[in-house]
Amino acid sequence: MxxxxxxxxxxxxLTIGNEVVSGLIQDSNSQFLSSxxxxxxxxxxxxxxxxxxxxxxxxxxxxxxxxxxxxLVTGGLGSTHDDLTKQVLAQRFGHxxxxxxxxxxxxxxxxxxxxxxxxxxxxxxxxxxxxAEILHNAVGSAPxxxxxxxxxxxxxxxxVPKEMRHLYEKYIHPELEANSSGRIAHRLLRTTGLSESExxxxxxxxxxxxRWVSVASLPSYEGVKIRLSASGKNRxxxxxxxxxxxxxxxPKIEKYIFARDDELMEEVIGRLLLKESKTLGxxxxxxxxxxxxxxxxxxxxSAYFIQGAVVYxxxxxxxxxxxxxxxxxHFGAVSRETALEMAKGICERSGSDYGLAVTGIxxxxxxxxEKPVGLTFIAVADSETSHCEExxxxxDRKINKERAAQAALNLLRLRLLRVL
Amino acid sequence: MxxxxxxxxxxxxLTIGNEVVSGLIQDSNSQFLSSxxxxxxxxxxxxxxxxxxxxxxxxxxxxxxxxxxxxLVTGGLGSTHDDLTKQVLAQRFGHxxxxxxxxxxxxxxxxxxxxxxxxxxxxxxxxxxxxAEILHNAVGSAPxxxxxxxxxxxxxxxxVPKEMRHLYEKYIHPELEANSSGRIAHRLLRTTGLSESExxxxxxxxxxxxRWVSVASLPSYEGVKIRLSASGKNRxxxxxxxxxxxxxxxPKIEKYIFARDDELMEEVIGRLLLKESKTLGxxxxxxxxxxxxxxxxxxxxSAYFIQGAVVYxxxxxxxxxxxxxxxxxHFGAVSRETALEMAKGICERSGSDYGLAVTGIxxxxxxxxEKPVGLTFIAVADSETSHCEExxxxxDRKINKERAAQAALNLLRLRLLRVL
Numbered sequence: 001m002x003x004x005x006x007x008x009x010x011x012x013x014l015t016i017g018n019e020v021v022s023g024l025i026q027d028s029n030s031q032f033l034s035s036x037x038x039x040x041x042x043x044x045x046x047x048x049x050x051x052x053x054x055x056x057x058x059x060x061x062x063x064x065x066x067x068x069x070x071x072l073v074t075g076g077l078g079s080t081h082d083d084l085t086k087q088v089l090a091q092r093f094g095h096x097x098x099x100x101x102x103x104x105x106x107x108x109x110x111x112x113x114x115x116x117x118x119x120x121x122x123x124x125x126x127x128x129x130x131x132a133e134i135l136h137n138a139v140g141s142a143p144x145x146x147x148x149x150x151x152x153x154x155x156x157x158x159x160v161p162k163e164m165r166h167l168y169e170k171y172i173h174p175e176l177e178a179n180s181s182g183r184i185a186h187r188l189l190r191t192t193g194l195s196e197s198e199x200x201x202x203x204x205x206x207x208x209x210x211r212w213v214s215v216a217s218l219p220s221y222e223g224v225k226i227r228l229s230a231s232g233k234n235r236x237x238x239x240x241x242x243x244x245x246x247x248x249x250x251p252k253i254e255k256y257i258f259a260r261d262d263e264l265m266e267e268v269i270g271r272l273l274l275k276e277s278k279t280l281g282x283x284x285x286x287x288x289x290x291x292x293x294x295x296x297x298x299x300x301x302s303a304y305f306i307q308g309a310v311v312y313x314x315x316x317x318x319x320x321x322x323x324x325x326x327x328x329x330h331f332g333a334v335s336r337e338t339a340l341e342m343a344k345g346i347c348e349r350s351g352s353d354y355g356l357a358v359t360g361i362x363x364x365x366x367x368x369x370e371k372p373v374g375l376t377f378i379a380v381a382d383s384e385t386s387h388c389e390e391x392x393x394x395x396d397r398k399i400n401k402e403r404a405a406q407a408a409l410n411l412l413r414l415r416l417l418r419v420l
Numbered sequence: 421m422x423x424x425x426x427x428x429x430x431x432x433x434l435t436i437g438n439e440v441v442s443g444l445i446q447d448s449n450s451q452f453l454s455s456x457x458x459x460x461x462x463x464x465x466x467x468x469x470x471x472x473x474x475x476x477x478x479x480x481x482x483x484x485x486x487x488x489x490x491x492l493v494t495g496g497l498g499s500t501h502d503d504l505t506k507q508v509l510a511q512r513f514g515h516x517x518x519x520x521x522x523x524x525x526x527x528x529x530x531x532x533x534x535x536x537x538x539x540x541x542x543x544x545x546x547x548x549x550x551x552a553e554i555l556h557n558a559v560g561s562a563p564x565x566x567x568x569x570x571x572x573x574x575x576x577x578x579x580v581p582k583e584m585r586h587l588y589e590k591y592i593h594p595e596l597e598a599n600s601s602g603r604i605a606h607r608l609l610r611t612t613g614l615s616e617s618e619x620x621x622x623x624x625x626x627x628x629x630x631r632w633v634s635v636a637s638l639p640s641y642e643g644v645k646i647r648l649s650a651s652g653k654n655r656x657x658x659x660x661x662x663x664x665x666x667x668x669x670x671p672k673i674e675k676y677i678f679a680r681d682d683e684l685m686e687e688v689i690g691r692l693l694l695k696e697s698k699t700l701g702x703x704x705x706x707x708x709x710x711x712x713x714x715x716x717x718x719x720x721x722s723a724y725f726i727q728g729a730v731v732y733x734x735x736x737x738x739x740x741x742x743x744x745x746x747x748x749x750h751f752g753a754v755s756r757e758t759a760l761e762m763a764k765g766i767c768e769r770s771g772s773d774y775g776l777a778v779t780g781i782x783x784x785x786x787x788x789x790e791k792p793v794g795l796t797f798i799a800v801a802d803s804e805t806s807h808c809e810e811x812x813x814x815x816d817r818k819i820n821k822e823r824a825a826q827a828a829l830n831l832l833r834l835r836l837l838r839v840l
Contacts, residue, residue, distance in 0.1 A: 021464045023455025024638055024647060026448060030469075035443025044441045045476060047469040049450075056465060063483065218444055227444060282709075282730065288721075289704070289712025292730040296708025299784055299817055301732075307740065308730030310702065310712040316727035316770065320740070350736065364719055397719055 008043040008184060008231070009176075012064040015049040016057060016075035016085050017159060029074045029157075029164050040173055041180030041231075042070065052082040058092055061154070069152045072172070075159030077142040079121040085156055086129065086145065093147050093154075095129030102136065103128065103143050110141055135171045139163050144171065184231045185238040187246060191256040192223030192265070192410050199224050203252050212245040221399050222265070222406045223258070258413055265409045266294045266301075272416040273304040273354075280412070281350030282308035283321055283342040283357035285333065286376065290405045291358065307350045311342070321345030321357075332371065334359050336388045339377035343388075347381045354415070355381045358408045362397045374400055378408045380415045387411075387420050428463040428604060428651070429596075432484040435469040436477060436495035436505050437579060449494045449577075449584050460593055461600030461651075462490065472502040478512055481574070489572045492592070495579030497562040499541040505576055506549065506565065513567050513574075515549030522556065523548065523563050530561055555591045559583050564591065604651045605658040607666060611676040612643030612685070612830050619644050623672050632665040641819050642685070642826045643678075678833055685829045686714045686721075692836040693724040693774075700832070701770030702728035703741055703762040703777035705753065706796065710825045711778070727770045731762070741765030741777075752791065754779050756808045759797035763808075767801045774835070775801045778828045782817045794820055798828045800835045807831075807840050 013030050020027045027049060034044040045068055050056040057076075064071045076085030090097055104126035111118050125142045128134055135144030135155075140163035147154040155172060157164045191199060196219045200206070206215050209228075216227040228249075230241035250257065259268050273280060282292055282305070292308040295301050309320045314333055317323040322345040323338055331337040339359050347355025360376025367373035374393035379386060391407055393400040414420045433450050440447045447469060454464040465488060470476040477496075484491045496505030510517055524546035531538050545562045548554055555564030555575075560583035567574040575592060577584045611619060616639045620626070626635050629648075636647040648669075650661035670677065679688050693700060702712055702725070712728040715721050729740045734753055737743040742765040743758055751757040759779050767775030780796025787793035794813035799806060811827055813820045834840045 019636065019638060020451075021454055021467060022458050022636075023451050023453070023464070024636060024645075026446070026451040028446060031440075031443050031446040033443070034441055038442050044443070045471065046480070047441060049467040051465065060466070216439060216442075216444060218439060225444075284709070284712070286716075287713075288716025288725075289702075289709030289714075289728055289730065290716075292704075292709025293707075293713045293821075294709075296706075296710075296730075296732070296782075296821070297818060301708075305708075305730075306733050307736035308709055308728075308732075309740075310709065310716075310725075310728030310730065312716070312722045312728075313726050319769075320727065320729075349739075362716075398717060401713075401716070 008041055009070060009180070010045050010068040011037055011042045011070040011072065012045055012068050013037075013047045014057075014060055014064060014071060014073045015047070015159075016052065016073065017049070018051040018082070020049045020075070021051045029159065029161055032161070032165060033072055033074070033168065036168065036173055037072075037176070038184070039186060040176040041184040042176055052076060052084055054084055054088050057084070057088045061089075061092060065149070065152060065154075071152070071154045072168075073154065073156045074164055077125075077144075077156060077158045079119075079125050079141070083142075086127075089145070089147055089154065089156055090129040090132075093129070093131075093149050095131050095147075097127040098130045100126050100128045100134060100143075103134065106136070107141055135167045137163055137167060138170075139166045146171075183233070183235075183238060184229065185235070185242050186230075187228045187242050188261050189226040189228070189246075189250070189253075189257050190223060190259040190263070190265075191226065191253060192258055192406055193256050194224065194253075195219065196224050199253060199256065203249060209245055209249055212241040212248075221395075221402045223256075255414075255419060258410060264298075265406060265413070266298050268413060269295065269409055269416070270298045270301055270304065272413065276353075276416070278353040278416075279304050279306045279351075281306050281346040281352035281355045283346040283355065284308060284310050285312060285317070285342070285358060286360040286362045287358045287401055287405045287408065288312070290401055291356070291408055294405060294409070306352045307346075309346055317342060321349065334361050334371055334375055334377065336377050336379075336390065339379035339388050340381065340386050343379035343381035344386055347383065353382055354412065355379075356408055356412050357381075358404055360391070360393075360400070360404055362400045362404075364397060376400070376404045376407070378404070378411050380411050380420070387415065428461055429490060429600070430465050430488040431457055431462045431490040431492065432465055432488050433457075433467045434477075434480055434484060434491060434493045435467070435579075436472065436493060437469070438471040438502070440469045440495070441471045449579065449581060452581070452585060453492055453494070453588065456588065456593055457492075457596070458604070459606060460596035461604040462596055472496060472504055474504055474508050477504070477508045481509075481512060485569070485572060485574075491572070491574045492588075493574065493576045494584055497545075497564075497576060497578045499539075499545050499561070503562075506547075509565070509567055509574065509576055510549040510552075513549070513551075513569050515551050515567075517547040518550045520546050520548045520554060520563075523554065526556070527561055555587045557583055557587060558590075559586045566591075603653070603655075603658060604649065605655070605662050606650075607648045607662050608681050609646040609648070609666075609670070609677050610643060610679045610683070610685075611646065611673060612678055612826055613676050614644065614673075615639065616644050619673060619676065623669060629665055629669055632661040632668075641815075641822045643676075675834075675839060678830060684718075685826060685833070686718050688833060689715065689829055689836070690718045690721055690724065692833065696773075696836070698773040698836075699724050699726045699771075701726050701766040701772035701775045703766040703775065704728060704730050705732060705737070705762070705778060706780040706782045707778045707821055707825045707828065708732070710821055711776070711828055714825060714829070726772045727766075729766055737762060741769065754781050754791055754795055754797065756797050756799075756810065759799035760801070760806050760808050763799035763801035764806055767803065773802055774832065775799075776828055776832050777801075778824055780811070780813075780820070780824055782820045782824075784817060796820070796824045796827070798824070798831050800831050800840070807835065
């Protein structure tokens, strides 16, 4: 696993809100911030969540102030009675609250655009700690705040993810990156098709790799992510280590790497189809629409995704895709033969260049000794060729669905790259 | 917002792992545990994540031991060199590690089932702190551990969510629930179709409600969740408060409540269709397969979900659903007329009892002054009637898609309940 570099700036993240500690919502802000801080060369040492309780907030804040120089607080900056972060921080650092005209004008324009009158609660968001720096919020109402105290920085950001991200990217990340001189860099290699225990033997151990980088390997249902992390005196040295590690590693597992860094499988597929000016038709049985959903998460996907058929019933497979009754009777709905006819059928009937088809048994019911839960056939066809692969997933219904969708997109990717 | 009851048992959750503090993965265990602990009448005061660093782990643990009587630690129990939780806890509480035969036999049978030889690292998972209680792990390799120290309990659970949940449900929750005598109870009312600021005026303020319960209101793209929480001397008193609050609240917003507690919209739809022995066909344009994906998350959905058409192109709308070229030319693909023809088309062509159709402009491109991004038409039809509603979503592409899918399922729900 990835070793943290102890020379880097150290930070903590503090999340405020009863909705988090009571389990009503999942805190996604902390992961976003830790990932971004990390990429800016900051070492996140601890993440803490407490409820809307001033004593707990001050206690958690004081602990963090003892340990690190940079603290990011999220949540509790809104306009309702349980939003106490601003008051608690102002009191802790000895600030008074003063009305800020720029923020007030923004609040007024928000209310005007909603056709509503200003309320005292909403207006109170323009009261800011007098010695704090204001991080103006262009996508919401509550501004962010920066407190400087004994050489330490405490940023307070709204809990609404969109607003938090906006303020972080605008005010915090650029400054951290400018100061970090590129002393840390990461490269994420996204693989699919092999488990961790199948993947690493192909690499042959990480010792060689660790001459240049530290390595984190993270399995998920979509595949194994490998993160390479390097640190050095400057950006050039750091990036060069990453590149050396990649030159050594990638050739050993190239076929399984579908994307780097933040790129998603559905974006890769879109890029490859656009490059060839080709179109796609989908025939989904057990994935139920998940592949179409993933493809259409990408803006502009209408340029290559022509049509999808969700064919849960045998009748729909025959009527919409032209799968023959005989094939279904002889081989069953979950079979190589049916998958191939589905892929050819959607390709012909949608007039797409490629047809992609999935049929499988998700579970928990529907399995047999001959055809167990998890058995899945995936086929890809164009006007001349067709190819089908058999998969045996385990786990439960939802996981089998995720795996089947990912395996199907990967089969298409390999076909588009002429690996198949 | 929900006020925490200060008389309840207090707990903290501590997550161990560099993969969490470095932002590589999102910690979902803490939310699961806090939500479950809460429902067992335990007040979660703080959640902390630290990396695989013994000093940080001990420091965080010591802080929690000062504040609360119950601590749940997750992560770092596996068989690789960075899994240090067991060693750190054993040292902190003065335990020695001893080989446990029951655990060892389980590890041996796991390796045998994989056809692999035992390795020293894997075997080391059978070494357990000598005075700790073993929580046997039937779904994974590393056992959970219970340390009792100065009247306080520290549970260590594996970080793999499936294993953590299994051990929590088997060993921890039943005991907590038995001891809590039902002093706290929750009811989640899931609403959709109104924003928070539209919903609460229908209720007319929460003061009345707060005679019986405390109230948390949580907006999301799928709707507003209202959580009612009551505490009392015993289960009877607690539940009676919840019921009184519901009797007062529900009639004011009944139409918007689609489910209670953990039930999902797609489960509600399945239940309603099964009750009537009716079937459904789907025609998705802008939702791209998301509705089909959601419906097929429910085991047994093949009994009522016959077929779906993902019709991104005009041609597919005509060919698969029989939408007329004239309608598309006159009114456009995103129009009431097209939505209605799509719903009738899928209903007729799939032979389903109901047809549900969605067409809209997700963004970021494709909008115009007359038809802005977010404009969406949703139609439901059966052999005799049809109904279409217009929605104007804002936000971004992914959020519009979530909202459109939820609104479509809700329209079908209201139709199945004869509210439409």
